């Protein structure tokens with residue numbers, strides 16, 4: 001044995017493993033999906049690497065996944081001849097969890113009840129560690145084409161793992177599960193049954209584009225057979241694909257075990273042929289607002305996986321949209337640089353964006369509950385598009401909704417707001433703040449309330465940004481009730497106010513001097529009804545929330 005080390009799992013990994021070992025999650029079959037999905041990714045990666053690096057020595061003539069069952073030893077092996085891992089890869093990828101959001105995930109898990117936490121497991125996509133739901137020991141043997149030697153990793157999932165070099169490892173990775181004893185109470189099926197394995201593969205991995213092979217019987221005469229149909233869902237007629245198949249494929253591309261909120265199919269013909277299968281999730285991921293967050297659209301060329309996270313196909317504000325775009329007229333070794341400058345890709349992206357927004361618009365009309373879910377989960381991200389995508393600004397405003405003084409619970413669309421506007425009302429009034437309560441308790445709201453005007457209550461940080469950039473909606477401009485002069489008066493009232501201003505001139509001048517540098521000016525106000533005084537920002541000043549944001553960023 002060479003170079004043997006016993007290493008400790010990183011602490012977050014340890015916590016996740018403990019969770020897997022003691023999991024009461026009833027759907028343990030899903031471990032196989034995770035392992036097959038990793039094998040499929042490894043084959044994709046190897047093919048891409050050989051396109052990019054002509055000197056890489058690897059056999060790509062028969063890339064596939066093999067599943068082997070040993071009933072006597074009670075082991076199940078998932079083998080691929082893909083990219084494999086170096087020793088450092090194994091330590092970095094299997095011994096630690098680099099995924100962003102892990103800390104938050106563990107925190108949430110602590111706070112939630114047992115049953116709910118099992119759903120979170122699905123949402124987080126536990127991956128390789130899910131092996132420990134069904135196995136009490138896992139052995140992984142792997143070799144990367146750039147390493148002379150292979151690596152053997154083994155663990156019971158309890159605190160430590162061992163790692164050593166092996167001389168004769170074949171290309172790719174083999175994961176061997178030493179299965180726990182089958183036990184009905186533990187929801188453990190018999191994973192040494194080839195019928196059971198075939199059923200799981202068909203349910204979860206039928207669309208995997210690589211062949212998945214397994215020998216049906218035992219003994220020497222048992223020939224491995226391909227058990228998945230390998231049909232790309234997006235290439236099949238829409239009427240042919242069941243909702244369950246879409247849901248399963250969605251899980252594959254998104255690592256989210258919830259059902260998607262909406263499925264979108266598109267295709268383009270002519271100069272640039274493409275097929276797209278997109279999903280709007282029903283729940284925002286934990287890391288939706290984290291900087292390193294990836295976008296969810298994969299690029300395929302003629303059924304061949306090219307890249308994850310294809311930002312050329314989906315703008316950042318729609319980063320939660322998942323799915324696949326299969327383009328027929330690109331080269332297999334297309335690079336990000338090439339994509340960035342490809343006019344056809346830009347056209348496809350514009351169409352995808354319009355289609356996503358129009359899908360949300362039809363949700364509004366046809367499935368109000370789905371729409372409400374959508375906006376609650378993703379509204380704050382979509383509003384970023386008001387700044388970054390002027391071309392679709394109106395379409396975004398059309399599908400947006402906002403909290404409002406009109407209703408304490410239900411948000412309103414802008415169209416509904418405009419519908420309720422008073423005859424002489426020129427502006428869409430809004431106030432920004434860090435919570436509904438802050439805004440509602442603000443003295444700024446008093447005068448508008450008194451006069452019966454509706455005010456939008458904007459509490460997302462992004463609201464501070466777009467309200468200044470977006471000129472208006474339906475011919476009405478947005479007007480902050482906390483900035484400058486809010487024009488609520490008739491001509492007569494204005495004349496009276498000017499008179500009063502003269503009457504109080506001495507007092508106001510004295511107050512201005514007394515307050516010194518703290519204020520620019522002291523004015524009589526027509527906006528207050530019960531509070532004696534309030535502080536008002538200049539029309540071009542930063543709002544208090546923005547000021548706080550900039551200060552937090554150190555500016």
Ligand code: ADP
Pocket residue numbers: 034038039042080082083084085093094125126127128129172173
């Ligand atoms: P994820 O697939 O979401 O990244 P996993 O826990 O399933 O998380 O896998 C962690 C990482 O380990 C993968 O990203 C991959 O780099 C590596 N890995 C797992 N299985 C394989 C495999 N069969 N071949 C090569 N690398 C693998």
Ligand code: MG
Pocket residue numbers: 034037038127128
């Ligand atoms: Mg995985």
